[in-house]
Amino acid sequence: MYGLVNQAVREMVLTHFGEEKWEAIREKAGTDDVFIAMDQYPDDVTVGLVGSACAVLGAQPAQVLEAFGEYWVDFTGRTYGELFEMSGSSFVEFVKNLNDLHTRVEMMMPDLAPPSFIVIDEVPGEFKLQYHSKRDGLHPMILGLVRGLGKRFGTKVDIVRLRGKEDGLSYDEFLVKHQPA
Numbered sequence: 155m156y157g158l159v160n161q162a163v164r165e166m167v168l169t170h171f172g173e174e175k176w177e178a179i180r181e182k183a184g185t186d187d188v189f190i191a192m193d194q195y196p197d198d199v200t201v202g203l204v205g206s207a208c209a210v211l212g213a214q215p216a217q218v219l220e221a222f223g224e225y226w227v228d229f230t231g232r233t234y235g236e237l238f239e240m241s242g243s244s245f246v247e248f249v250k251n252l253n254d255l256h257t258r259v260e261m262m263m264p265d266l267a268p269p270s271f272i273v274i275d276e277v278p279g280e281f282k283l284q285y286h287s288k289r290d291g292l293h294p295m296i297l298g299l300v301r302g303l304g305k306r307f308g309t310k311v312d313i314v315r316l317r318g319k320e321d322g323l324s325y326d327e328f329l330v331k332h333q334p335a
Protein backbone atom coordinates (compact mmCIF):
# COMPACT_ATOMS: atom_id res chain seq x y z
CA MET A 155 0.00 0.00 0.00
CA TYR A 156 1.02 3.57 -0.49
CA GLY A 157 2.93 5.12 2.42
CA LEU A 158 0.02 7.50 2.95
CA VAL A 159 -1.78 4.69 4.80
CA ASN A 160 1.15 4.06 7.17
CA GLN A 161 1.48 7.80 7.72
CA ALA A 162 -2.13 7.86 8.84
CA VAL A 163 -1.60 4.90 11.20
CA ARG A 164 1.38 6.73 12.71
CA GLU A 165 -0.56 9.97 13.11
CA MET A 166 -3.53 8.20 14.68
CA VAL A 167 -1.34 6.48 17.28
CA LEU A 168 0.61 9.67 18.05
CA THR A 169 -2.58 11.71 18.41
CA HIS A 170 -4.46 9.25 20.62
CA PHE A 171 -1.67 7.50 22.54
CA GLY A 172 1.48 9.63 22.27
CA GLU A 173 5.12 9.27 21.29
CA GLU A 174 6.05 6.46 23.70
CA LYS A 175 3.35 4.08 22.47
CA TRP A 176 4.16 4.87 18.85
CA GLU A 177 7.85 4.09 19.45
CA ALA A 178 6.92 0.77 21.07
CA ILE A 179 4.56 -0.12 18.21
CA ARG A 180 6.92 0.76 15.39
CA GLU A 181 9.86 -0.97 17.09
CA LYS A 182 7.83 -4.14 17.57
CA ALA A 183 6.73 -3.97 13.92
CA GLY A 184 10.31 -3.22 12.82
CA THR A 185 9.35 -0.24 10.64
CA ASP A 186 10.88 3.16 9.97
CA ASP A 187 9.60 6.20 11.83
CA VAL A 188 8.87 8.11 8.64
CA PHE A 189 6.84 6.97 5.62
CA ILE A 190 6.84 8.55 2.18
CA ALA A 191 3.22 9.10 1.12
CA MET A 192 3.77 8.33 -2.57
CA ASP A 193 6.09 5.31 -2.09
CA GLN A 194 4.78 1.75 -2.20
CA TYR A 195 5.25 -0.41 0.90
CA PRO A 196 4.42 -4.12 1.17
CA ASP A 197 0.98 -4.65 2.74
CA ASP A 198 2.87 -6.58 5.44
CA VAL A 199 4.23 -3.29 6.81
CA THR A 200 0.68 -2.04 7.48
CA VAL A 201 -0.44 -5.44 8.76
CA GLY A 202 2.60 -5.48 11.08
CA LEU A 203 1.75 -2.04 12.45
CA VAL A 204 -1.84 -3.08 13.16
CA GLY A 205 -0.67 -6.31 14.84
CA SER A 206 1.87 -4.48 17.00
CA ALA A 207 -0.69 -1.81 17.90
CA CYS A 208 -2.96 -4.60 19.14
CA ALA A 209 -0.17 -6.09 21.27
CA VAL A 210 1.02 -2.76 22.71
CA LEU A 211 -2.44 -1.26 23.30
CA GLY A 212 -4.15 -4.49 24.34
CA ALA A 213 -6.76 -4.22 21.58
CA GLN A 214 -8.31 -6.60 19.06
CA PRO A 215 -7.46 -6.22 15.33
CA ALA A 216 -11.10 -5.43 14.53
CA GLN A 217 -11.09 -2.55 17.06
CA VAL A 218 -7.90 -1.08 15.62
CA LEU A 219 -9.16 -1.42 12.03
CA GLU A 220 -12.49 0.16 12.91
CA ALA A 221 -10.80 3.08 14.69
CA PHE A 222 -8.44 3.45 11.75
CA GLY A 223 -11.37 3.60 9.31
CA GLU A 224 -12.86 6.51 11.20
CA TYR A 225 -9.47 8.20 11.40
CA TRP A 226 -8.92 7.73 7.63
CA VAL A 227 -11.96 9.90 6.84
CA ASP A 228 -10.59 12.66 9.06
CA PHE A 229 -7.00 12.26 7.78
CA THR A 230 -7.77 12.18 4.05
CA GLY A 231 -10.41 14.90 4.55
CA ARG A 232 -7.58 17.15 5.78
CA THR A 233 -4.83 16.05 3.39
CA TYR A 234 -6.99 15.68 0.25
CA GLY A 235 -9.76 18.16 1.05
CA GLU A 236 -10.40 19.10 -2.58
CA LEU A 237 -11.02 15.48 -3.57
CA PHE A 238 -13.50 15.25 -0.74
CA GLU A 239 -15.31 18.39 -1.85
CA MET A 240 -15.68 16.92 -5.35
CA SER A 241 -17.11 13.65 -4.12
CA GLY A 242 -20.51 14.68 -2.85
CA SER A 243 -22.40 16.98 -0.56
CA SER A 244 -24.41 14.38 1.31
CA PHE A 245 -23.64 11.07 3.00
CA VAL A 246 -25.44 8.90 0.43
CA GLU A 247 -24.05 10.81 -2.55
CA PHE A 248 -20.53 10.48 -1.16
CA VAL A 249 -20.84 6.73 -0.58
CA LYS A 250 -22.05 6.31 -4.16
CA ASN A 251 -19.05 8.28 -5.41
CA LEU A 252 -16.37 6.30 -3.53
CA ASN A 253 -15.34 4.44 -6.71
CA ASP A 254 -14.95 7.70 -8.65
CA LEU A 255 -12.99 9.14 -5.73
CA HIS A 256 -10.49 6.27 -5.85
CA THR A 257 -10.30 6.56 -9.66
CA ARG A 258 -9.21 10.17 -9.16
CA VAL A 259 -6.71 9.04 -6.51
CA GLU A 260 -5.34 6.55 -9.06
CA MET A 261 -4.36 9.47 -11.31
CA MET A 262 -1.89 10.51 -8.60
CA MET A 263 -1.09 6.99 -7.42
CA PRO A 264 -0.99 4.74 -10.50
CA ASP A 265 -0.15 1.57 -8.55
CA LEU A 266 -3.18 1.91 -6.30
CA ALA A 267 -5.14 -1.29 -5.64
CA PRO A 268 -8.33 0.43 -4.49
CA PRO A 269 -11.45 -1.15 -3.06
CA SER A 270 -14.76 -0.84 -4.88
CA PHE A 271 -18.24 -0.38 -3.50
CA ILE A 272 -21.71 -1.18 -4.80
CA VAL A 273 -24.91 0.25 -3.30
CA ILE A 274 -27.94 -2.06 -3.68
CA ASP A 275 -31.48 -2.38 -2.31
CA GLU A 276 -31.74 1.35 -1.69
CA VAL A 277 -34.92 2.58 -0.01
CA PRO A 278 -35.42 5.83 1.93
CA GLY A 279 -33.21 5.71 5.02
CA GLU A 280 -31.27 2.57 4.17
CA PHE A 281 -29.23 0.66 1.63
CA LYS A 282 -26.93 -2.32 1.41
CA LEU A 283 -23.26 -1.73 0.72
CA GLN A 284 -21.04 -4.31 -0.94
CA TYR A 285 -17.31 -3.91 -0.35
CA HIS A 286 -15.00 -5.54 -2.88
CA SER A 287 -11.29 -5.74 -2.13
CA LYS A 288 -8.23 -7.57 -3.36
CA ARG A 289 -7.19 -7.77 0.29
CA ASP A 290 -8.58 -9.99 3.04
CA GLY A 291 -9.62 -9.13 6.56
CA LEU A 292 -10.01 -5.35 6.28
CA HIS A 293 -13.81 -5.34 6.57
CA PRO A 294 -13.91 -3.96 10.17
CA MET A 295 -12.43 -0.80 8.68
CA ILE A 296 -15.65 -0.24 6.73
CA LEU A 297 -17.63 0.21 9.96
CA GLY A 298 -15.35 3.08 11.00
CA LEU A 299 -15.16 4.56 7.51
CA VAL A 300 -18.91 4.69 7.04
CA ARG A 301 -19.51 6.04 10.57
CA GLY A 302 -16.79 8.63 9.93
CA LEU A 303 -18.53 9.73 6.75
CA GLY A 304 -21.80 9.98 8.67
CA LYS A 305 -20.13 12.34 11.16
CA ARG A 306 -18.65 14.42 8.38
CA PHE A 307 -22.08 14.97 6.81
CA GLY A 308 -24.05 15.32 10.05
CA THR A 309 -25.90 12.07 9.36
CA LYS A 310 -26.82 9.51 11.99
CA VAL A 311 -25.52 6.17 10.71
CA ASP A 312 -26.13 2.65 11.86
CA ILE A 313 -24.10 -0.04 10.10
CA VAL A 314 -23.93 -3.81 10.56
CA ARG A 315 -22.07 -6.43 8.57
CA LEU A 316 -24.49 -8.98 7.10
CA ARG A 317 -22.18 -11.50 5.44
CA GLY A 318 -18.82 -11.87 3.80
CA LYS A 319 -16.00 -13.99 2.54
CA GLU A 320 -16.53 -16.62 5.26
CA ASP A 321 -19.95 -17.23 3.65
CA GLY A 322 -18.31 -18.05 0.34
CA LEU A 323 -18.82 -14.57 -1.13
CA SER A 324 -16.08 -12.64 -2.91
CA TYR A 325 -17.09 -9.47 -1.04
CA ASP A 326 -18.48 -8.24 2.29
CA GLU A 327 -22.00 -6.90 2.60
CA PHE A 328 -23.28 -4.33 5.10
CA LEU A 329 -26.68 -2.89 5.97
CA VAL A 330 -26.50 0.87 6.38
CA LYS A 331 -29.32 2.87 7.99
CA HIS A 332 -29.04 6.65 7.90
CA GLN A 333 -30.99 9.72 8.90
CA PRO A 334 -30.13 13.40 9.27
CA ALA A 335 -28.81 13.98 12.83
Ligand code: HEM
Pocket residue numbers: 155156158159227230231234237238252255256259263265266267268269286287288289292295296299300
Ligand atom coordinates in the same frame (compact mmCIF):
# COMPACT_ATOMS: atom_id res chain seq x y z
C1 HEM B 1 -9.31 11.70 -0.68
C2 HEM B 1 -9.61 10.66 0.06
C3 HEM B 1 -8.96 9.29 -0.09
C4 HEM B 1 -7.73 8.95 -0.56
C5 HEM B 1 -6.59 9.87 -1.03
C6 HEM B 1 -7.64 7.49 -0.49
C7 HEM B 1 -6.53 6.74 -0.84
C8 HEM B 1 -6.37 5.42 -0.56
C9 HEM B 1 -5.11 4.70 -0.60
C10 HEM B 1 -3.76 5.32 -0.99
C11 HEM B 1 -5.35 3.42 -0.25
C12 HEM B 1 -4.34 2.27 -0.14
C13 HEM B 1 -4.47 1.33 -1.30
C14 HEM B 1 -3.18 1.06 -2.01
O1 HEM B 1 -2.17 1.73 -1.75
O2 HEM B 1 -3.16 0.15 -2.88
C15 HEM B 1 -6.77 3.33 0.05
C16 HEM B 1 -7.39 2.18 0.46
C17 HEM B 1 -8.69 2.12 0.91
N1 HEM B 1 -9.62 3.12 0.89
FE1 HEM B 1 -9.29 5.01 0.23
N2 HEM B 1 -8.83 6.99 -0.01
C18 HEM B 1 -9.64 8.06 0.26
C19 HEM B 1 -10.89 8.02 0.81
C20 HEM B 1 -11.55 6.87 1.19
C21 HEM B 1 -12.84 6.86 1.81
C22 HEM B 1 -13.68 8.10 2.17
C23 HEM B 1 -13.16 5.58 2.03
C24 HEM B 1 -14.46 5.15 2.65
C25 HEM B 1 -15.11 4.07 2.44
C26 HEM B 1 -12.04 4.75 1.57
C27 HEM B 1 -11.94 3.38 1.63
C28 HEM B 1 -10.78 2.65 1.44
C29 HEM B 1 -10.60 1.25 1.82
C30 HEM B 1 -11.64 0.33 2.44
C31 HEM B 1 -9.28 0.92 1.48
C32 HEM B 1 -8.58 -0.44 1.75
C33 HEM B 1 -8.07 -1.07 0.49
C34 HEM B 1 -8.66 -2.42 0.18
O3 HEM B 1 -9.79 -2.75 0.61
O4 HEM B 1 -8.00 -3.18 -0.54
N3 HEM B 1 -11.08 5.60 1.07
N4 HEM B 1 -7.37 4.54 -0.17
